[in-house]
Amino acid sequence: MSLGTITGTTTTTHFSFIVEGTAQKFEYVCFNHEGKQVLAQILDLKRDEQKTLAYCAILGYHDGSTKSLRTPPAPGEHVEIAPDELISKVIELKSEHGGFLGFLDGKNIPVHINLEEVLTKHLAVLAKSGAGKSYTVGVLLEEILKKKVPLVILDPHGEYSVMKYPNEDDREKLKEINLEPLSFIKQIQEFNAQNPLRLPVTLDSQELVNILPAKLNNQQLTLLYSCMQNCDHLDFDELIGELTLQESASKYALIDLLNYVRRMNIFSHAPTPLNEIVKPGRASIVNLKGRAPEESEILVAKLCKELFEARKRNLIPPFFLVLEEAHNFCPERSFGETKASKILRTIAAEGRKFGLGLALISQRPARVDKSVLSQCSTQIILKLTNPSDVKAVANSVEGMTKETEDILPTLPIGTALVTGVVDLPLLVNVRTRQTKHGGEAASIFDQQIIEETADPVILPTTTLKDLELMKNDDEEVITYKIPAVLLQCQGKAPFQLLIELNQGKIVRDINNAAFSEIPELNTLSPNQLAVVQKMSDKQWYHAADFADLGLDFALAHDMLQKLTKKGFFEVNKDKFKVKEDIPLDLEEVAFFGKLSFKEIKGEQIPQIISIEEVKKKISFMVPVIGEQPCSIIWHKVQKVKKCAESSDQEEESLLEMQ
Ligand SMILES: Nc1ncnc2c1ncn2[C@@H]1O[C@H](COP(=O)(O)OP(=O)(O)O)[C@@H](O)[C@H]1O
Ligand SMILES: [Mg+2]
Structure with missing residues (x-):
């Protein structure tokens, strides 16, 4: 037609x-x-x-x-x-070294990109947050892993290690494109707090000065250099020892700085062998989550330097280095220099000569060092709206026309403009992932949307991810959502109480399952209340001790017995004491955790107690000035059930695990 x-x-x-x-x-x-x-x-x-x-x-x-x-x-x-x-x-969308990236936009034509070329000519993946950068990089990494090319992934959000696991959720979608969920559990090794990456302490004075977290003045520099002359190899202990012996007053700040770097636990005399990090068929993920920016910079700088030197001397095979949030490690010069800037510039300029391919990922292309960005011959650009970022991309991409520039803000999530593979930019719908995608980082991309759609939750400090990694093969992690309310109370100072609404107990600490009863003081008569209050010091009392309240022995004894029946007291012969788990001073059971907003799936524990009921009891003891309904998130490791047994029992015992 x-x-x-x-x-x-x-x-x-x-x-x-x-x-x-x-x-x-x-x-x-x-x-x-x-x-x-x-x-x-x-x-x-x-x-x-x-x-x-x-x-x-x-x-x-x-x-x-x-x-x-x-x-x-x-x-x-x-x-x-x-x-x-x-x-x-x-x-020519098929090539010998092709990696299956997706389909030509609007067509049923598969797009394979030449990985050989991507790996040897550097790649940039640029887009605003949430547009699909990490997802797309995941697709590429799957293809690269299939080809057994060694990978090193610098992962500030700790989102890539879930690539170990197959994307079972999308099995049907994958079938449509003749793929299956894929697991890389054997290929991926993660360096994190449990399995720390250790880098060699071989630092010369120049390097050491570069990594110290503050600029040294001339006196400090002189002092440091003179001490380092006395050390035959750098050893933090030795150097600090040497400094301690010096007379100069400049030494104290210097010792503090050295101690700070030593405590980062990055440097070691028994470093991780570089050929364990870079190995055919292996992806090493360096999880930087939880590290201070300065620490990450130091780690990235030193690791890149070691790897680049080793590659130059052919001690490790050619490999691909993936750098997420590149603007934080090699920022455009007007945004300052980081400890990693220099080595990243060197790798961008010289890496390809030595078979070290770089993949830069950034949500702020305008803030990435231009000299680094312009070295990336292949670019995958997804939705980009910020005009200065669009401009930065247009300036660094060859063959970018005004027309292609115009479509960047209109690209749907997961649609990429791929340039540098063929002469004209290609519009590609990035294919479905075969491995799991770490959603964690994506969930912070738009706080506002999250707050509107997500639930207020109280999270345990041990995350689901940690548990998934720690559990045995025959175990699974079950997530429960326990209905709760967070109350703001006005004591001597305001404090919070967290109360679960299944059994109506006060939760002091979710990690250790520490619960207390709410004392039902509102059900007591004025005399009973006076007795309980007198006993709030949790000492042992005798019926004769209440004469000051106008109660004779018989009356007091009767009352103590009644209150014991109500569950307030424990008894020892003729003495009574308020039970330990009944807090008469609610500030003692205050909750110090914080509310988060997150969409979390889990088994819902039913709500039995109403918030009104709880408030009535609490406000009898202390004024309640605010309330926030929420869910307590609880992860539990348990043996995988062979058949579909009833899990009722598990749920019941959940709150009793003290
Ligand atoms: N090609 C795609 N196919 C399906 N979903 C996608 C695709 N790309 C992105 N997404 C969805 O968008 C979300 C955000 O993508 P992500 O890669 O995490 O964004 P960012 O650019 O911030 O790294 C993902 O969690 C995923 O659900
Ligand atoms: Mg991302």
Whole structure:
């Protein structure tokens, strides 16, 4: 079906046609030229009262390989929608070293990108937060892992280690594209707090000065250099010992700084062997989550330096280095220099000579060091809205036209503009992941949306991820959601109480399952109340001790027995004491945790007690000035059930695990 007719002046690379049907921007079209079917792409559309004009770039024709035109197309020639076969042949979307990235936008044409090229020419993945950078990088990493190329992933949010696990959630979607969920549990090793990465202490004085977290003054520098001359190899203990012996007053600040770096536990005399980090078929993930920015910088700087040097001397195989949040490690110069800036610039400029490929990922392209960004020949750009970021991308990408620049803010999540693989940028719908995607980082991309849609929750300090990693193979982690209310109370100072609404107990500490009863003082008579209050020091009392309250022995004894029955007291012969788990001073059982907003799935424990009921009891003892309903999140490791047994018992015992 004809889409229109070529008109006006044509060249061997561009032409226009008058649109007769409906044509869309970036649509692939074709026309006949000297007996060949030629592929072209609509770059822009212009319309006036009389006609719509499409402006196209010529991509070439297939004749064994892709060829360019030598003569311009003839005006009057018909233009049609290009058949899929022609597109994939001319654009050469399949290659020997191809990694399956996704499908050409709006088509059923798979896009394979040449990994060899990506790995040797550096890659940048740029987009605003939540647009799909990490997801897309995950797809690429899957393809790279399948090819057994060694990977090192610097992971500030700790989101990549879930790539160990198969994406079972999308099994059906994967089937449609002939893929299956995939597990890389054997290939991925994670360095984190439990399995720390240790880097060699081999630092010369220059390096040491560079990594110290504060700038040294001249006196300190002189002192440090003179001490280092006396140490034959750098050893923090030895150096600090040496400094301690010095007379100078400058030594104290210096010793503090050295101690600070030593405590980071990054440097060791028994470092992780570099060929354990970089190994064919292996991905090493360096989880930086929880480290202070300064620590991450130091770690990244030293690790990159070691790896680059080792690669130069061919001590480790060629590999691919992935750097998330690149703007934090190699910022544009006006945003300052980090401890890693220098080595990253070196790797960007020289890495490819030595088979060290860099993948930079950033949500703020304008803030990434331009000299580094411009070294990335392949770029995957997803939705980008900030004008200065769009500008930065346009300036660093070859072949980026005004037309392609314009679509960046309109790209849907998961659709990428891929440049540098073929001459013209490709619009690709990134395929479904075979491995799990770490949603954690994505969940902070838009705090506002999260707060509107997510539940207020109280989280345990041991995360689900930790437990997933710690549990045995025959165990599973079950997440429970326990209904609760967080009360603001006015004591001597305001304090919080957390009360679960299944059994109505005060929760002091969710990690240690520490519960207390709410004392039901509101059910007591004035005399009983006076007795309990007198006994709030939790000492042993005898019936004779209440004469000051106007109670004779018999009356007092009777009352003590009644209150024991109500569960307030424990008894020892004829003495009574308020039970330990009944807090008469509620500030003693205050809750110090914080509320978070998060969508968390789990088994819902039923609410039995109402908030009103709880408030009535509490406000009898202390004024309640605020309330926030929430869920307590509870992860429990248990043996995987072979068959579908009832789990009622588990739930009941949940709150009793003291
Ligand atoms: N190609 C895709 N297919 C399906 N979902 C996607 C795709 N890309 C992104 N997403 C969804 O968008 C969310 C945010 O993507 P993510 O890669 O984490 O963003 P960021 O750019 O901040 O790294 C993901 O959790 C995922 O649900
Ligand atoms: Mg991300």
